[in-house]
Amino acid sequence: MDVMEDVVKRLNEEKAYPLWLLSNNQKEEKRITDLSALTFSEREKISLVLTEADIAFTAVGANNVKSLAPIIADGINRKAMERPQSYFNLIICENLLGSSEILRREIEGYLSSDGRVFFNNRTGLVESVVSRMVAPLSDEMRKASPLLVTVEPYNVLPVEKKKFKGDIPPVKGLYPVEDLFPYEELKLFIHNLSHACLAYAGYLKGYTYIWEALRDPDVRGVVDKVVIESREALIKKHRFAITEIDGYITDLINRFGNKLLNDTVFRVGRDPLRKIGYNDRIAGAIRLCLSQGIYPEKICFVMAACLCYNYPNDIKAVEMQEIIRKSGIEGILKSVSRITDENIIEDIKNDYERIKNESSGLKKS
Numbered sequence: 546m547d548v549m550e551d552v553v554k555r556l557n558e559e560k561a562y563p564l565w566l567l568s569n570n571q572k573e574e575k576r577i578t579d580l581s582a583l584t585f586s587e588r589e590k591i592s593l594v595l596t597e598a599d600i601a602f603t604a605v606g607a608n609n610v611k612s613l614a615p616i617i618a619d620g621i622n623r624k625a626m627e628r629p630q631s632y633f634n635l636i637i638c639e640n641l642l643g644s645s646e647i648l649r650r651e652i653e654g655y656l657s658s659d660g661r662v663f664f665n666n667r668t669g670l671v672e673s674v675v676s677r678m679v680a681p682l683s684d685e686m687r688k689a690s691p692l693l694v695t696v697e698p699y700n701v702l703p704v705e706k707k708k709f710k711g712d713i714p715p716v717k718g719l720y721p722v723e724d725l726f727p728y729e730e731l732k733l734f735i736h737n738l739s740h741a742c743l744a745y746a747g748y749l750k751g752y753t754y755i756w757e758a759l760r761d762p763d764v765r766g767v768v769d770k771v772v773i774e775s776r777e778a779l780i781k782k783h784r785f786a787i788t789e790i791d792g793y794i795t796d797l798i799n800r801f802g803n804k805l806l807n808d809t810v811f812r813v814g815r816d817p818l819r820k821i822g823y824n825d826r827i828a829g830a831i832r833l834c835l836s837q838g839i840y841p842e843k844i845c846f847v848m849a850a851c852l853c854y855n856y857p858n859d860i861k862a863v864e865m866q867e868i869i870r871k872s873g874i875e876g877i878l879k880s881v882s883r884i885t886d887e888n889i890i891e892d893i894k895n896d897y898e899r900i901k902n903e904s905s906g907l908k909k910s
Contacts, residue, residue, distance in 0.1 A: 562693070563576055563693050618655030621652070625662065639675075671704050731793065733825075737826040738771060742767060745810075745817075770842075771843045776790060779833070814862075822882065828882040828883065
């Protein structure tokens with residue numbers, strides 16, 4: 546199901562779409578077949594499909610999750626009448642903390658009395674942690690193959706075991722865990738944070754692609770130290786097994802080096818104003834480390850590098866620079882990141898001034 550009618554029309558014509566798995570060394574071309582598509586306006590047909598389904602997945606973007614509620618409720622109301630002894634599990638694949646409760650509140654407003662019983666007893670709203678990276682398509686590729694999807698081969702999807710109703714379906718790649726929150730923080734404070742570090746440090750040195758930045762010894766050195774700080778804090782807080790978290794980190798760094806993804810520092814670094822927010826990857830990691838008795842020296846550098854990000858085609862970067870011009874570094878840290886620790890503020894300010902004033906180690910040679 547999609548809102549883009551031209552995509553739905555083409556999917557129904559071709560009954561398939563191409564999928565490329567891009568690794569460091571090869572491209573594996575697959576074709577996903579035996580499918581049909583509906584537009585969001587086809588509410589009656591969607592409710593019929595949901596009535597017959599035992600599992601569904603969402604991937605609509607955090608800002609669009611609430612719009613799914615009436616459509617899902619239609620299917621649940623119908624399912625309650627036609628298949629009342631079945632189960633329905635909805636896997637929510639969104640970068641949105643608390644997505645299951647947000648969606649639950651929205652769906653409840655559209656349920657019939659029978660639908661509410663089915664929803665409460667036989668419907669699972671299952672949160673997940675999505676880490677797979679998608680490669681952006683060039684205009685030429687999109688024109689040649691409008692349905693093409695290009696992704697990395699990584700296919701592990703942590704899901705919250707206790708949220709399922711009935712048996713957990715044997716879907717390849719699902720990784721059921723007892724508590725999803727540690728994996729949400731693992732994604733945010735290892736994956737997202739180190740990705741941001743590569744983007745902002747890479748931008749400072751004049752690189753275009755993430756894989757280029759990773760190959761720079763200075764940038765890689767910072768990334769490694771940032772990861773160490775977050776790693777230690779996460780192990781202390783969540784009791785991750787060392788083998789599990791170290792395996793995750795090793796695999797992640799290899800994935801960042803994937804040249805075929807062609808991921809740019811501009812895409813990864815976009816909207817820096819959001820990325821310095823209180824609950825996001827940088828300020829959140831600073832608080833995490835402090836709460837576990839670890840001083841986030843290199844994460845402070847990531848914050849400073851982010852505050853130096855002034856890419857003119859990123860409207861949020863331009864807005865951030867305007868806030869800095871009016872309020873200064875301390876002002877933006879206190880108002881946007883809600884950082885109050887004076888030592889942290891002082892270290893970020895010092896890193897920021899050093900980046901601004903020193904050319905050595907910041908420009909690509």
